[in-house]
Amino acid sequence: MFENLTDRLTKTLKTVTGQAKLTEDNIKGTLREVRMALLEADVALPVVKEFVNSVKDRAVGQEVSKSLTPGQVFVKIVQEELVKIMGEANEKLNLAAQPPAIVLMAGLQGAGKTTSVAKLARTLRERDKKKVLVVSADVYRPAAIKQLEMLASEVAVDFFPSSADQDPVQIALAAIAHAKIQHHDVVLVDTAGRLHVDGDMMDEIKRLHSAINPVETLFVVDAMTGQDAATTAKAFSDVLPLTGVILTKADGDARGGAALSVRYITGKPIKFIGVGEKVDALEAFHPDRVASRILGMGDVLSLIEEAERKIDKDKAEKFAQKIKKGKGFDLEDFRQQIQQMKNMGGMAGMLDKLPGMGQMGQMGQAADAAKAEKGMHQMESIINSMTPGERSNPDVISGSRKRRIALGSGTQIQDVNRLLKQHKQMAKMMKKFSTKGGMAKMMRGMKGMLPPGMGGGGGGFPRM
Structure with a gap:
């Protein structure tokens, strides 16, 4: 959502970083770029003029706080003026009337x-x-x-x-x-x-x-x-x-x-x-x-509000208790976690709401997010092609079973092997989680566990 405008503005706002003071000279070029970014975003001209003038009036001459860089001060001003242009706060429906x-x-x-x-x-x-x-x-x-x-x-x-x-x-x-x-x-x-x-x-x-x-x-x-x-x-x-x-x-x-x-x-x-x-x-x-x-x-x-609405709380609680008791993490659990993520809009929907992740395109990792999405669908298809017994006990999956699962899910045997390997790694992490100090151990072991674009294989998430 609004990724072109996001890319232009985030690149532009980096140019004021490192200045000792926000003056008309050192923000002139930045404001010109902000104006161009808004016009290219098809924002109405009166809105662009009002916005740029408001930012300029507030930014010029502001002494930079010791704890903040000038860039952060400027970004804060830009953010506040964006909010002002769009209406300050959410206005709910007014349904206070005699029903209906x-x-x-x-x-x-x-x-x-x-x-x-x-x-x-x-x-x-x-x-x-x-x-x-x-x-x-x-x-x-x-x-x-x-x-x-x-x-x-x-x-x-x-x-x-x-x-x-x-x-x-x-x-x-x-x-x-x-x-x-x-x-x-x-x-x-x-x-x-x-x-x-x-x-x-x-x-x-x-x-x-x-x-x-x-x-x-x-x-x-x-x-x-x-x-x-x-x-x-x-x-x-x-x-x-x-x-x-x-x-x-x-x-x-x-x-x-x-x-x-x-x-x-x-x-x-x-x-x-x-x-x-x-x-x-x-x-x-x-x-x-x-x-x-x-x-x-x-x-x-x-993102938090969406999670509260869309995640099945009963399933999440049962899963948490199961892991806490060290009962193991089977492929049915794995499938449920994939489905919960899909309910949240998939990888792209979640990443769009995470700080810094909206800039994935300019960091060259947008393709990784799409690859991760595809990987999730493929993993779910493979698990769906297994019997309940195979999901609860992956160790029974032999060569002939792998061929049947690959045929049923429209994938290759190596894709099935990759999923089983990823599941085994995740199961180990979950086992560590159930022990004392397990969360830190689990996070250290996460790298390489997931498909490219989800933190593994593709270089992980960008640094923030």
């Missing part, structure tokens, strides 16, 4: 509105424990209603049926009446999108808005459209009382122009950010965390 709280979703066609409705419904059901009803008032796009029905089933929320021959206002009012009877906490209303902003579209959504009076009106916009996202959001904001923005497809946006422009141009907060195609790929937008990621400092808080 109505949330209207607006936006252009193709921005990901319907998918965002499902993602938001899942978030409200799982994290906020709300009873959610979704309804589609999109009577123009073929199969829009059917798509929302299927997504509602996938995320386990209620769906209110509608048809293309109905009036959007009547659909929404009927859904709200149904929600009151069924005691739903929230109603999410999906609306029709257009390929561009037009008068008919605006008139219809204004009519719908005045009829249902939602507590939240969210504008869904594609992050990859850059500053156009902010311009479109502004056009909607001028005719609709928007309360916030959902930025979709941010995982595919290498630039970050939309994230940095939307709040400043529209005055409306980004409330959520879509980071993938799956229905769980929706994150609350925290400007401070996004600023840290843009500057290559990672986002450990989001």
